[in-house]
Amino acid sequence: MTTFLTFTILGLVLGAVYAIAASGLVLTYTTSGIFNFAHGAQAMLGTFLYWQFTYGWGWPAWLSLIVVVGVAGPAMGALLHTLIMKGLRETADVTKIVVTVAILLGMVYLSQWIWHPEDARIMEMFFGAGAKIEFGGVVVRVHELICLVVAVAVAIGLRLLFTRTRVGVVMRGAVDDPDLLRLGGHDPDRIAMLSWAMGSTLAVLAGILVTPIGGGALEANQLTLLVIDAFAAAMFGRLRSIPRTFAGAMVLGMAATYVMAFFPTEWTWTGNLRVSLPMIILFVVLIVLPQDRLRVAAVRTRERYRPPTPRSAAVWGVALVAAVFLLALLMDDGSITTFALGMTFAIIALSLTLLTGYAGEINLAPLSFGAVGTIIAFHFGVTGSGLASRLTLWGVLLAVLVTAVVGGLVALPALRLRGLYLALATMAFGVFLSNMVLRDTVEHTVFGVTFSIFPNGTLIVPPLRVGPLDLRDPRTFLMTATVLFALIAVGLAALRAGGYGRRLAAMKDSPAATAMLGQNLVKLKFGVFMLSAAIAGLGGVLMASAGGSVAGDNFSIMASLALVMLTVVGGIGYISGALFGGLMAGVGFTIMVATFNDLAVVHPSMETIYKTIGQLLVVATALIGMGVGENPSGNVHKIVEGYRTLRGAKGLLAGAAAVEAVLYVLALTGVVGNWWFAILTVCLAMALPVAGRMRAEAPVRATPLELAGLDEPYTDELRERLDRELGLPVRERTAGKEASVHAAA
Amino acid sequence: MNEQVPLLELAGARAAYGPIQVLHGVDLKVHPGSVVALLGPNGGGKSTTMKVCAGLLPLTGGELRLAGRRVNGMTAQDAARLGVCSIPEGRGVFPNLTVRENLWAATGTGARLADLEEAAYSRFPILGERRHQLAGSLSGGQQQMLALSRALGTDPAILLLDELSMGLAPMIVTQMYDTVAQLVAEGLSVLVAEQFARVVLPIADTAALMLHGRVVASGRPGDIEDQLSSSYLGG
Numbered sequence: 001m002t003t004f005l006t007f008t009i010l011g012l013v014l015g016a017v018y019a020i021a022a023s024g025l026v027l028t029y030t031t032s033g034i035f036n037f038a039h040g041a042q043a044m045l046g047t048f049l050y051w052q053f054t055y056g057w058g059w060p061a062w063l064s065l066i067v068v069v070g071v072a073g074p075a076m077g078a079l080l081h082t083l084i085m086k087g088l089r090e091t092a093d094v095t096k097i098v099v100t101v102a103i104l105l106g107m108v109y110l111s112q113w114i115w116h117p118e119d120a121r122i123m124e125m126f127f128g129a130g131a132k133i134e135f136g137g138v139v140v141r142v143h144e145l146i147c148l149v150v151a152v153a154v155a156i157g158l159r160l161l162f163t164r165t166r167v168g169v170v171m172r173g174a175v176d177d178p179d180l181l182r183l184g185g186h187d188p189d190r191i192a193m194l195s196w197a198m199g200s201t202l203a204v205l206a207g208i209l210v211t212p213i214g215g216g217a218l219e220a221n222q223l224t225l226l227v228i229d230a231f232a233a234a235m236f237g238r239l240r241s242i243p244r245t246f247a248g249a250m251v252l253g254m255a256a257t258y259v260m261a262f263f264p265t266e267w268t269w270t271g272n273l274r275v276s277l278p279m280i281i282l283f284v285v286l287i288v289l290p291q292d293r294l295r296v297a298a299v300r301t302r303e304r305y306r307p308p309t310p311r312s313a314a315v316w317g318v319a320l321v322a323a324v325f326l327l328a329l330l331m332d333d334g335s336i337t338t339f340a341l342g343m344t345f346a347i348i349a350l351s352l353t354l355l356t357g358y359a360g361e362i363n364l365a366p367l368s369f370g371a372v373g374t375i376i377a378f379h380f381g382v383t384g385s386g387l388a389s390r391l392t393l394w395g396v397l398l399a400v401l402v403t404a405v406v407g408g409l410v411a412l413p414a415l416r417l418r419g420l421y422l423a424l425a426t427m428a429f430g431v432f433l434s435n436m437v438l439r440d441t442v443e444h445t446v447f448g449v450t451f452s453i454f455p456n457g458t459l460i461v462p463p464l465r466v467g468p469l470d471l472r473d474p475r476t477f478l479m480t481a482t483v484l485f486a487l488i489a490v491g492l493a494a495l496r497a498g499g500y501g502r503r504l505a506a507m508k509d510s511p512a513a514t515a516m517l518g519q520n521l522v523k524l525k526f527g528v529f530m531l532s533a534a535i536a537g538l539g540g541v542l543m544a545s546a547g548g549s550v551a552g553d554n555f556s557i558m559a560s561l562a563l564v565m566l567t568v569v570g571g572i573g574y575i576s577g578a579l580f581g582g583l584m585a586g587v588g589f590t591i592m593v594a595t596f597n598d599l600a601v602v603h604p605s606m607e608t609i610y611k612t613i614g615q616l617l618v619v620a621t622a623l624i625g626m627g628v629g630e631n632p633s634g635n636v637h638k639i640v641e642g643y644r645t646l647r648g649a650k651g652l653l654a655g656a657a658a659v660e661a662v663l664y665v666l667a668l669t670g671v672v673g674n675w676w677f678a679i680l681t682v683c684l685a686m687a688l689p690v691a692g693r694m695r696a697e698a699p700v701r702a703t704p705l706e707l708a709g710l711d712e713p714y715t716d717e718l719r720e721r722l723d724r725e726l727g728l729p730v731r732e733r734t735a736g737k738e739a740s741v742h743a744a745a
Numbered sequence: 746m747n748e749q750v751p752l753l754e755l756a757g758a759r760a761a762y763g764p765i766q767v768l769h770g771v772d773l774k775v776h777p778g779s780v781v782a783l784l785g786p787n788g789g790g791k792s793t794t795m796k797v798c799a800g801l802l803p804l805t806g807g808e809l810r811l812a813g814r815r816v817n818g819m820t821a822q823d824a825a826r827l828g829v830c831s832i833p834e835g836r837g838v839f840p841n842l843t844v845r846e847n848l849w850a851a852t853g854t855g856a857r858l859a860d861l862e863e864a865a866y867s868r869f870p871i872l873g874e875r876r877h878q879l880a881g882s883l884s885g886g887q888q889q890m891l892a893l894s895r896a897l898g899t900d901p902a903i904l905l906l907d908e909l910s911m912g913l914a915p916m917i918v919t920q921m922y923d924t925v926a927q928l929v930a931e932g933l934s935v936l937v938a939e940q941f942a943r944v945v946l947p948i949a950d951t952a953a954l955m956l957h958g959r960v961v962a963s964g965r966p967g968d969i970e971d972q973l974s975s976s977y978l979g980g
Contacts (some may be wrong), residue, residue: 169846170853173839179801180839182821183831184895185853240841 002137007261008254013144015253016151017210018278019246021230022237023158024202028077029239031174031195034085035420037100037561039203040227041107042080044220046073046204047211048111051121051218061126069205077200081193084626093419094362095628098568101364101561102625104224108558109622111220113615121218123211147209151246154202158242171195203227221558225431229278231424235285248285252278269440276435279428286425287413305357305573305633307501313493313575317486320579324482330667330674333474338587340478341546346582347485348539349567350492350575355532357573358496360508361525362423364557364564365430369533370540371438371555372406373399377541378459390465390472391545400537407533408526415522418511430557438552458551461544471545481542488535489575504528543586559585565625571634580636584621592617642689649692656688750813752777752903752934753798753829759806760797767793769958770807775903775936780929782945782966783938784973785955791938792834794955795907798936799831800824812902825854828902830895834911837892840881844872844891847880851895861898865890868897868924886917893924896933904928906937910944918944942973 025039036042046068053064080103088096115121125131125143132139161168170186171194178188206227211218214226229252236248256277263270308316324343328336348366355361363369381395410429417425440453463471464480471477495501506514507524515521544550553559566588567581596614600607624635646653660681667677723729751774760768768790775781783791796802797809800821808815811827824831831837838847848861866873869890875883880891889909896904906925910918926948929935939945946952946966953963954976962972 166849166852166858169842169849172846173842173850176839176841179821180833180837181850181853182801183799183825183833183837184851185822185825185855186850187822 003261005138007257009138009140009144011254011257012250013147013213013253014210014256015233015250016147017206017213018230018233018252019151019249020154020202020209021206021227022233022245022249023154023242024199024206025230025234026237026239026242026245027158027171027195027202028199029234031171032081032085032192033175034088034096034100035239035424036199037097037228038080038103038107039199039230040224041104042073042076042200043203043207043210043227044223045076045107045111046200047123047207047223048115048218048220050204050208051123052115055121055123065208068208069201073201073204074197076204077196077198078193080200081196085192085196086189092360093423094356094360094568094572097362097364097420097423098565099626099628102565102569102622102628105558105562105565106619106622106626108220108224109615109619113619115218115220117220123208123218125212129212143209143212147213150205150209154205155242155246162242167191167194206230225557228431232278232282232285232428235282235289235424238289252281255281269436272436272439276432279431279435283413283425283428283432286417286421286428305571305637307358307496307505307573308493308575310490310494310497313490316575317490321479321482321486325479326664328475328478330664330677336474336478337546338591340474340481341543342583342586342588343478343481343485344539344543344546344582345563345586346539346579347481347488347542348536349563349578349582349585350485350488351532351535351539352564352567352572352581353575353578354492354495354535355528356568357571357577358492358501358508359504359525359528361528362419362426363529363532364423364427365433365560366536366563367540367555367560368430368433368557369403369407369536370543371433371552372533373403373537373540374459374461374544374550374555375437375453376402376537377544378461381541382462384462389462390470391462391541393464393466396464396538396541399541400534403537403540404530404534407536408530410533411526411529415525427557430560434552434556438555454552458549459544460549461541462548463545464542477546481546484538484542485579489578492575562589566621568628569624569635571637574634574637576636576640577634589618589621639689643692646688646692652688652691656684660684751775751810752812753936754810754813755794755797755807756810757807758794758797758804758809760793760802761805762793762802766805767958768797771955771958771960773936773953773960773963775934777934778929778932779950780925780935780937780948782942782949782952783936783955784942784945784952784969785940786976787940789955790958791940791955792907793958795831795833795905795936795938798824798905799829799833801831822853828854828900829905830899830901830903831905832892832896832907832909834907836885836888837895838880838883838888841879843877843879844883845876847891848894848898851899854899856899861894864898865894869894885912886914886920889913889917889921893921896928901933903934903936906935906939908938908940910939910941915944922948942970946970 021039021043025036028034028036028039049072050064050068053059053067054061059067084099084103088099125141126146127142129141129143131142133142133145134140162172163169170181171191174181174188174191174195181188181191207223210226211223214222230249233249233252234245236251237243237245256274259270259274259277263273324339328339331339348370351366351369352363355363377391377395377399380398381391382389383392384390410426413425438454439457441455441457442452463477465471469476469480471480496504503514503519503524506517506519507521511521514524540555543554547554563581563585565581566584567577569577570580570584571577593614596610596617600610600614603610663672663677663680663684666672667674672680753773753775755771755773758768758771758773759766771790771794773781773783773794783794785791793802797804800819800823804817809817809819811824811829816823816827819827821831839850842850845862848865849858852858852861862873862876866876869887871887872891872894875887880888883891893909904925909921909925913921922944925935925937929948937945937949942952946969949966951963952966952969953960954969954972955961956976961976962969
């Protein structure tokens, strides 16, 4: 009985911390409509700051508490709102999600830069772990008591705020109709800023309280994910109700401790289950709780995508293959392997182009589907042993097929979900997979078959061999991956241009209207999910075999989030966006950090500067992600748009091509180094649109047709132009005039 | 008050949604204590005019004057504090707040909640019975009553009403306009945009007809009524 009570109290304490974190999340969501994925990262940053003050600089605990919870927390929230969140009105769900994900990643990178992840940092409980109080045989630490008291205070405080104060009532109204608030004399921006400041403070508070309970060691990723567990609690209250959020948090906390306490010790997966329990609960809650009804009106957003024609996609595909072939001639084998790895990531990113860009469904865990494919290929697709071992074509096909089925299975319960809810469900699946399956390194015996899903924590995946095509050679691997990318891309373009693609686009714009037209939404979603999972599975297998071996960490949710973010930065509705996102997420980071580390080794005097630049670049990548709110259609597209001014400038283009060709030949013959080639090529590519704009100085912009005649007199010439553009038959103007003259006469 | 200075005046007002210009020079005057009815078919620019007057949409040209003073570029918050009470198209209520909380949210301009409740519940007793019910679960007519209550207790200088009749039963519409007529009798100035002219012309002092983003005619309600059918039907 005492054991039960002890674990109940422990569960309540954990639940209390979840509740504090989740209520902050609910607060920001209800007032601004933005689900803050960076909530955990804010908690993490605040906790590191607290550690720095108290343990790094030896401030008294009360002082650092005041500074961190009272000043840094609110300031962080207010700053986030003013700089970033304010600009996110009227953007699609995926943009809002990606911006907060970018903030999450940026904060994690930042903390790893400031506080080196390999140093151990321990946080003690308040009043020490020894301070205890005993109630009838049950021992409770003072720190745990503090957690409970703070949670109760937060619950009562929020309740009072939302029902008994005007500012609280107005906060709840803000998400319904900010314009109406303005008409009532309130300032919605100030209200939202206040709620972000409070939400951020609650996150920081939760982080400081939870760290000593979880063992006291500070680790950026882990702490971030710990607070993300609170998402499940927030979902209990459907992101609105604070009391239900608290109830959910308690259920979550107690379930976690009971699993630890009462599951048989011989069950090796109990520890993994305990870690992934919040995500399992999140998945279940998402599916079981009733969802918002389909919105009838189409949501107007700022994203605009122009789908490519299959013909232009094919031309670009051939150009890509040719460019990669030429580039590969310049590189050594090591770089080619890295490049090939990036290309396999780009294939995984293509699954996002189809699912998110074309169909408007969100998947935050594309790499998890890649992991499924990799596991299948490893177990069923390898022949031979040692250096002679190869993947078989059948193995790869089986992996793709199984991934598609798994994708369907994940989507099946999630079919009722949309937007944010679907994103959370896929994230829950991703975290669950990393915690339960990819950490499952022990052997199981089921029905007499002994196996382990992820032996020794790494999978050795050999390259593929199909007939004469052997991918052991990195050059062949790179070209095969590129050709596959191009083929899938052209296939997607053809799909988008066809009837199926139009149905997907219709579903994206207005599910209700699509349903009214007689389309089966469930079938559409199911199909597109399976297809997208299959592409991700293929990419995953190739990625694993490009690197030779993979560990569970290669498929972690953070890696998935980075891939999604960079793909959206590149332009989720465009294939070029997938190429950019894949290359950047797959190898961009590695190259950037490695380059500057190399430079630091070569020039020891400049070591700090080079290392700082390398770290800055990594954080800057996340900054680009935050900028998505400004330019939600993607950056690659913007660059391509810049080239439109060059359409008529044949001479300029030919000249640039000639310069590039000379550069290439110089690089090939070793006259200029590869770095110079890369830098000069980038300069050329950047300079071209600028030159194009200068050439087309003061462009005489014709009035668009639909605006003709609004700001100018409506003349006969204008009427003729309209007729001409609309393809109407030419009017006999003079004859008509004469006729009217006659009639008047 | 000087009769010559209109309470609210638009002079050559232009406004646009992005690149699409909607108002092409609107001239409109609301004198103190008068009711101006803004009539016209769909897409004439009535709602846009109302938004401009409420400060929700900035002018791209021309002038907006309140009591003779140029207030171009004022925000909706400023407008509300200056005594412009605007009931927007559709339901001007927060569906996820209770009736009482809606009234509370309406006190942003300095009114007291008790006064507002008193005024609303005495005028519309049904709201008093349902003060703890979510506004989203009220009937359309009750929601409009709640929206109109904001004008009752906050003591505005001018009331902007946009399509008060939208989606309501004729009996409710009559009841709403009775309330408006009482407010006018107490000295409030009103600018009302309405697609269905018949319900609003009896209480209007002046009527203005809007077509294609311009006021094409204005005058006594009786005179304008004669032009209505031809302009509505595009004759």
